[in-house]
Amino acid sequence: MASKTIPAKKQQELQATYSNYKNTLQQLAQKIGDVEQEAEEHKSVTSPTPAAHSLHYLVARPIQGFWILALVLETLEPLSNDRKCFRMINGVLVERTVKDVVPALQTNAEGLKKVLDDLVKQYKTKQDDLEKWKVGD
Template sequence: MATSSNTSEKRPSDQEIVSQLNSMKQEMNAIAQKLGELEMEKDEHQLVVDTMKPLEGDRKCFRLVGGVLVERTVKDVLPAVETNMDGIANIIKQLVTQYKKKEQDFEAFQKKWGVQIKNQ
């Protein structure tokens, strides 16, 4: 049988609240940093796609695969680069969703315990 709501939940100490808030901030910062990295990688992929699109499919190009430069054709490489770019875009969407959820949790935690953060 489920217990009633968490209204009787004991308030954590100030140190525990600060520790929890700092932990949540670190998680949000890590997600934001990863988002920045992925955005840059996506932009690089977009630059490659934009450069390769007008080229003939039989034109030779080189691709770095596992640290080895491999000779391919544009028609072989372009779809792979576009697929990679789409995958990166999907991961970015997931991380944005995850960041927003963490942000909501952070704000809910602040409200729950009446914490206000002063901007420096």
């Protein structure tokens, strides 16, 4: 049975290339996680009634990734534009109107979705490159 030996220098090159692919994939996965975590930190609170003494709050909490923004937008959609709304900005709860909050949330949701889609695409491309490299293409 013939044994195929690879020179030590070639083995080191192969290991370095493999490690580079794995590190890049790990960094992209970390960035994806960071974007999802960033999205979870965007919370919105709305008051369901304008009555001053009977405020009940609907608190939109993170559910999965950035989809919370879509849920909040869906919740705010049927409300009138002058309805009182509260938004958490840098840890501070500020009073706004639905008219003021919805455009900002739409922009955030679109931006986060685009960034996340780009990162996932990069991850898949790099993963495909690794698989091709393993096969020897």
